[in-house]
Amino acid sequence: MSLQLTLKLNNQIVTDHISPVRIFNDYPTLSWEFDTLDKFSVDTTTGVTTDVGDLTQVSYEIEISTSDYGIGNTRFTGDVSRTDTVASKELFWAYNGFPLERGVVYYGQVRATDEANRITDFSTFSFS
Numbered sequence: 001m002s003l004q005l006t007l008k009l010n011n012q013i014v015t016d017h018i019s020p021v022r023i024f025n026d027y028p029t030l031s032w033e034f035d036t037l038d039k040f041s042v043d044t045t046t047g048v049t050t051d052v053g054d055l056t057q058v059s060y061e062i063e064i065s066t067s068d069y070g071i072g073n074t075r076f077t078g079d080v081s082r083t084d085t086v087a088s089k090e091l092f093w094a095y096n097g098f099p100l101e102r103g104v105v106y107y108g109q110v111r112a113t114d115e116a117n118r119i120t121d122f123s124t125f126s127f128s
Contacts (some may be wrong), residue, residue, distance in 0.1 A: 005112060005123040006033040017071050017107050017124035026099035028127060030062065031092040034112055034120075055115045059087045064095070064108040071107055072122045080106060085113075104128065 007014040008031045009021045034057045042049050063078025070076040081097050093110075100106065109122040 005110060005120050007110065007123050007125050008032070009125060009127050014123075014125040017068055017109075017126045020105050020126040020128045023127050027095050028100075029092060029094045030108070030110065030125070032110065032112070032123070034091060034114070055118075057089055057091065057112045058115055059085050060093070060110060060112040061085050062093055062108065062110045064106055066104060066106060068107040068126070071109055071124050076107075076109055076122075078108070 010023050010025070010028050011031075012021045012023075014021055060083070062081070062083045063076055064081040065071075065077060065079045067079070068076075080100075081095060083093070086093075105126055105128045107124070107126045109124045111120045111122045113119050
């Protein structure tokens with residue numbers, strides 16, 4: 001089972017990188033929901049399991065480009081913005097680079113890592 005992210009761009013649901021989300025400011029905010037799995041503790045004497053919470057995100061990486069070449073995998077190159085790996089449990093990221101150009105379609109991808117060191121697939125998006 002692979003972990004998935006559900007994306008929103010300026011609070012608009014993102015379906016994929018094929019259908020650009022139209023935004024109205026130079027500094028969009030990307031947010032996501034991280035599909036978590038329950039974390040259990042097992043008593044070694046009795047074998048009883050206890051739910052101790054969820055495995056949560058510990059890091060993410062985001063790339064944004066003016067081209068969709070290689071999107072959805074490691075061949076994609078973020079020529080507009082690239083975060084590398086950010087150690088964070090925050091489920092959002094605000095673009096803060098040069099002002100974006102009106103009418104240009106930008107493509108991006110994000111993936112996250114959880115406490116068990118499992119990495120999500122790349123979730124892709126586009127906006128103009």
